[in-house]
Amino acid sequence: MAKATTKPKRVAKAKAKPAKTAPPAMTLRRRVRRFVWRSIAYSFLFVAAAVLLGRVINPPTTAYMMGEQRRLGGIDHEWVPMGEIAPVMARAVVAAEDANFCQHWGFDVAAIKLAIAQGSNRGASTLSQQTVKNVYLWHGRTWVRKALEAGITPMVEAIWPKRRILEVYLNVAEFDEGVFGVEAAARHYFNVGPEALTARQASALAAVLPSPKTRSASRPTNFLKKRAAQIRSGAATIRADGRSDCFES
Template identity: 80%
Template sequence: MAKRTSTKKKPEPKPDPALLRFSRGLRRYLWRSVAAVLLVVAVAVLLGRVVNPPTTAYMFGESRRLGGVDHQWVPMSGIAPVMARAVVAAEDANFCEHWGFDVAAIKLAIAEGSNRGASTLSQQTVKNVYLWHGRSWFRKALEAGITPLVEAVWPKRRILEVYLNVAEFGEGIFGVEAAARHYFGVGPEALSERQASQLAAVLPSPKTRSASRPTGFLQRRAAQIRSGAATIDADGRAACFQS
């Protein structure tokens, strides 16, 4: 008689209760940590709508390196309109038309194999105020996550005001107030079209360009910026930040 083979399955081992408790606790900890980070970011963005940042991570680092920086906050009402238009024309001509990301500029940059022109003023403001300088994917991911929140909470005029006050215009020179007085000996409310365009022209490379001693290239770039500023003023693309 053939030997019968048992088909009864062995019972699966029960999971370790201690391991289950650890796994559940770890998940709760991770979710709470994520929620806490999101809450901190949301509160920081809400405060940023009305509270002027006294410094930034990059400004703090430069202050330690140089032994101090030149920086003084000035409200948008104390900045010449030509300066605001010049910066928008130079850095983000479609500032009033996008929600934080200029898709058309991104597509053009990809087609040209460059990232120049793809970063909006909103993204630059987020980077300057809430993050740090660098090209890591992690920082870019944080920037991409915070930018839409800033766009949703801050008016466009506020975004531009903050940018103009924290942007680097030269080594140790931060904000349009310090830049106007350093390069031209005038307050930001008294800047001429030429002066404003030359200040805007140094923004991509503030440590190697001088607004008061412009090279031929910078003079040509400033002329392009003046033309662009006049264009966005005429076609309505400056309406969101002009009172």
């Protein structure tokens, strides 16, 4: 009798797993986009940190001061706190440069519209904008600087009190060639400390601010005398109508 033969069992072949494909390489466009967004984020964080520090730390110098120091071989500058500056000086600067300082958020829209209508940019720049330009940026009329100024000014307005903005401005503004800040200016022109400035002296200092290299508080022209008189009147007005309340303690 023939023996039954058993067929060998077929070994099931394991299905080959598809080979893993490497992720597609990042395109150049995506790399550039990621780099741009990271740069913007880091720049924003850096500026925000600088503005936060500026609320409590006095800037020792500015880019413009350093440039003038190299050009002139030295400058006159000494920081003085707001409490040691005569109130008439603070009011005079606000009356001269930004009468609605306490009422806007960094940009005086009414002054901007008026300046455009008159075909001039004088009077459109607020004290907040000037402080941002002096402390964080550079002098000049480039669109890049203007764009940066427009971006940083609301941040400063949101973080710094108005009194702090004015304090910083008074300490970094140029009052004569190489003379920066109200402390140096008061002694340079009148041989007194900033706390002892009279209304007449304060208005004379405020009158030179638009063009400190061509105007002198100690040798005023007839135009400058009239301008100083207007500033004294304006300073009294903003005190009477409450437009100085935000920076006077």
